[in-house]
Amino acid sequence: MASGKKALVATLMAASVAGLPCAPFSRAHADDYSDLLDILRAKGSLTRHEYDLLLVKHQRHTAEAANAARMQAQVQRPARVASLTPGHHVGGHAGAASAATSSYEPGIRFVSSDDESTSRAERAASKAEASARSAQAAVDMLNSADVVHVAKYVPGKGLTFKAGPVDINLSGFINGFYTYNSPAGGSPVAGGVSGGSSGFDSSSVRNGLLPAGLALKLSTTQEGIDMSAVMGMYPGIDNAKNGAFNANTGGSPVGLGTPGIDFRQIYVTFGNSRIGTFKVGRDLALFGSDAIMNDATLLSVGAPGSNASPGNTSLGRIGVGYVYADWIPQISYATPKYKGLQGKIGVFQPLDEFNYADGGTATPHLSSVSTQHASPMVQGQVTYDGTVGAVQAHIWASFLIQHQQALYSETLSADSHKGAMVEAGDVGAKLTYGPFEGVGYYYRGSGLGTTALFFDGVAANGRKRTSEGYYVQAAYHATKKFKLVGSYGVSNLYQAPGENSPTLVRRNQSIIGAGYYQLTDWLNIVGEYAHTSSDAHGPNSESDNTASAGVILVF
Template identity: 70%
Template sequence: MALKKRALLLPVIATSVACTPFITAPCALADDYSDLLDILQLKGSLTKHEHDTLLAKHLSRTASASHAAPARAVQRPVRIASATTAERHSVHTARTVNSGYEAGIRFDPGTPDEASERAEMAASRAEASARSAQEAMLSTKDALNSNSIVRVDKYVPGKGLTFKAGPIDINFSGFVNGFYTYNSPAGGKPVAGGVSTGSSGFDSSSVRNGLLPAGFILKLSTTQSGIDMSAVLGMYPGVDNAKNGAFNANTGGSPVGLGTAGIDMRQVYVTVGTKEIGTFKFGRDLALFGSDAILNDATLLSVGSTGSNSAPGNTSLGRIGVGYVYADWIPQISYTSPKYHGLQGSLGVFQPLDEFNYAGDDASGRALSASSTQHSSPMVQGKGTYDFTIGGVQTRIWASFLLQRQQALTSPDLEAGSHRSAMVEAGEIGTKITYKGFQGVAYYYRGSGLGTTALFFDGIADNGRKRASEGYYVQAMYNFTKKFKLVGSYGVSNLYQAPGENSPLLVRRNQSEVGAAFYSLTDWLNLVAEYTHTESAAHGPNKESDNSASGGVILLF
């Protein structure tokens, strides 16, 4: 015990010697004690009240010492980390008595105190927690990339919902609409192949679909072995009763009790390709010829010409037959190239369609048009598009062609077994211009044997000769606000008689004027109000016209 006390007295003697006026070595200043108090408070060893009390006492003693004794040289640090509490008190008392002021205290950095141990333990726990959080984050990231996790992409209005199930993207999109339409015939006499209801003599009301039925489209996409591929199924049901007929779900409806709506499977196809090579399509989808004409038609989202409004089918006519020939959904094998500086091309072979006598019979009961159901070669269609922007004006120009041989034509004027055939040819060109809130569309087509309203409707006369046809439409749309826009359009479809033909009842001209207002109530829901005037004229004196007003909604998601 005596040895221990002597060991403790050595630092005290050293302190006394170090702080004599004859020693000039640097020592700790008296305010080291206040620094220590600050450190202990920061570490949590002292409360604020304890800190303030000790600091006030220290300052009081320091002030008293400064008046009672002259300035002294400072002392070297005293190592007291291994002393007991009583021994530390003895050293502190000796230093106070011998030096005349309360000496500064320093900790031995090699011997951690209780607060340091707590700090080290807290740091260790924080490090372990951070390591655990990082491991959890990596585990979560691996789980999200797992094929067993289904994720949802950010929703973009009009682009549908996209789910990612491992390497497969599942997109579900569609639209639903409903309109009240009032059609008022303006009179006239029937026109064979006309689209006006003017000669019906009765006003009609309907709750119906517009040019679009409802649509639910499912698309599955993935990449395997570097090849992009997709499968698409598009179901297009209507709201009105279906009726069996040549046009299937597009036949005029049957507004009779116990009826059911029609289901129209328009799209069933797969695509295969790469960004460098292009895309191949196999299955049923919208054809190339006439596709841009209908997709840019504003009546696609409304009603347009009503067709059979008293017994509505899956769709109205829109501007079909009054500005362009319906592109149709046709089985095909087609190819679309990659886009190069805005240029893109498509080419394909398609299921050949029959020549159809849509106009019916004349007054004597003879067919006005020839028919054909024999096809040894496919229909061929091709299209090119060019997209560019100049000075803020976005422009698209497109052009396409169609070829199909109609074989073994039949009609009362053609001898049985004559094997009469005709090569159908058609071409089109159009442009769409967008500048700020304005959008304009201009379109023109011409065909030989193409017919009018739909592909190969009344394209060939009963004498086996091809009829020429042409048509166009112009459209202007302006967005007054982000939600409100007005549209106006005018279109014409002409069908000319074949050489040597005299069919006064046959339609010569279908035309319409359309005005519509659209208001986007939400990203999904659009309100629509529309007025349409439709006229049909025959090669003889017959004419008819009608007016219709429609209002409703279309929801797109």
């Protein structure tokens, strides 16, 4: 390198340290020069080429100086110089001796200023170390159990907070609809879901098939076991009225009323992906669960049920395509998923046979009732999720078994110890292809009843009634935000052997069309039309038409 270039580099180096003098190279300070080059390179005062050149020279000179030191008995300390100008040295012969001793080429000098440069370097290093400690402390604080983190929000999945080892998830929904029901006339049908024989139009501001909901879920892992605790509260917006169905009983549109709280979800889970998951508490049962979870009216009204005095929910397709799965106390187990396949089985709180056709009267005339249970209800389910080409498939099948004891009715004495083994099964599938979705579902039961579990499942003579039903549903996403849905469903209840009940419901059915517009990630606007009809085993029948419009917010 020419001496002019060396002078320029030396001047740049001096400017980079803001004019601070540095000690000339000696073996005691062998690393100072390298550190200085690193600082100047980091500050942009040296190009990469200049940095590499000076570093190579420094390494060569270090080696030469070390060899010279071994050959000299005494190390000569260089005289201080007053300038960095090439060839200008203070002390004449001492400067030459310094150059010879240090093995540096003439013109490159670093002036010692006692310990000032070392002190400043140490202070800079201390500040850097303190800054690193502060950064690490901030990281440690963020990772500590004392700080609550917020997971990335996913629309519809709620808000998740992490407090130490515990994930806290809050999710829910709120909906409200204006619903206008117009009866088309007819005669009452015992156990029917249509209100067409009422003779009066009705307006309501009400919930749809879903009430409002707020669910709290706490999740953690301890000793390799994943566990969670879930509590779900589901209030309605209309006044509640005490009755057989608690918060789901028809409402009471009278002043000073208050809504009911349906605390239907209370359970714990524990397990992992290797052994499966156990559930203990109250949650949605297995039989019929996929039928309602894939029903489009879950986000709308469907068949309104009682519209003049609405309760917590409407019917949707309950009783007009499937039997309500219900939220039942249970001890259940779900296997790990294997290639999209999963099995579930559990024991459930047994439910009574209920005389819905007679309005739940104490002296059942059309259907038998029961209140004794020596064994639990058993339910099981198998599901499969997979993809075939561009088609996504969700397929399921489930079963239910329960023994009903001590059946009685107006014509059947409880002393007869009449019993019945209720059996039911279902199968369904949901297929998605591009903007199209299709759902098909079928169920059949013996003693199962219709609309809800064990409603009118056993005749007054103690014999089981057969029931079956189905629904088909098609959806088309016209745009990313707008979806059109149409569905048709039927629930049939057949008379038991030896029975003659002409007023008993034979068929409930409905045709539903709806449009859903997703205004935001949270808010959906819904418009819907439903035609519902009920037919008896005799000549009675009734039907009604319902129009609903409203919103549902899901977070």
